[in-house]
Amino acid sequence: MSELTSALLAGVIVLALVLHLAWLARRSRKRDLAGLAVEEARIRTVIADAANVSDGTVGVITWEGSWNGQRVQLRTIVDTLATRKLPARWLSVSLTEKVAVPAIFDMMMRPGSPTTFSNFDHLEHTLPKAPGFPAEAILRTDKRGARFPQSLIASHIEIFAEGRAKELLITPNGVRIVWLLAEAERARYGVFRQAEFGGTALDPALIERLLVSMSALRDAINRHERQAA
Structure with a gap:
């Protein structure tokens, strides 16, 4: 040739x-x-006016809208940090309404490695836990000496007993829960290093449950603060 x-x-x-x-x-x-x-x-089907407001960040899709007269945000996040055994797909649901807390309250389940969806690792102060919080949970805040109605909060986190809820974030500007939707298929990731999640789709019933849970928690905190004033 x-x-x-x-x-x-x-x-x-x-x-x-x-x-x-x-x-x-x-x-x-x-x-x-x-x-x-x-x-x-x-x-x-849950947030009728949801609009895609994604900013182009790879692996992150963001929607905003209103639910029961309250501003909300949904975000799906593909986490491919090398510190994880398998890539994960997270659902972050936020209720972006005022909450009567003095600082950031962040509860992270099994915080073994950094995440792409949270600033938990940058919060300097660890809080002692009141009874009722999961054994695997760590509580942190950004303000030393900040006091939170922990017993009340603990009574509104039943959803964390299912093992897929990762984070509860409460700030003066809202409440957020981060939920594990799926981990990448082990065989495909092991061979091709491709993060495939088996066609996992968002469940409207799950979105509704998370919003209901956060709304009830926010209402309880605000009511507690009004009664204490």
Whole structure:
């Protein structure tokens, strides 16, 4: 085979590979867009005016809207930090209304490694736990000496007993719960280093449950503060 023929053959192979990769990328984008449309439709069964306000951050999709007259935010986050055994897909649900707390209250379950969805690791002060909190939970705040109605909070976190809720964040500006939707398929990630989550879809019933739980907690804290005033 001549050098010219070899070069032409190599060029054809490279071109075929480039075209195949481009086709795979287009197919992946179409699949992602279709999946995003399905998730948005599911979200709107709970939050009718939900709007996609994503800022382009890779792996993060954000929706904002209103629920029962309260401002809310939903965010899905793909966490591929190397410190995790498997990539994870998280659902962050926030109720962005005022809460009568003096500082940040952050409860993290099993905080063994950094996360992409929380500033928990940057909070300097660990709080002693009142009875009723899970044994695996660590409480932190950004303000030394800040006092919180811990017994009241502990009475509103039944949802954490299911093992998939990761974080409860309470600030003067709202309440947030982070929930583990899925971990990447072990076999595919182990071989191809691709984070696939088995087609896990958002469950409107789960979104509703999280919003109801956070709304009840916020109302209880605000009512407690009014009664104490």
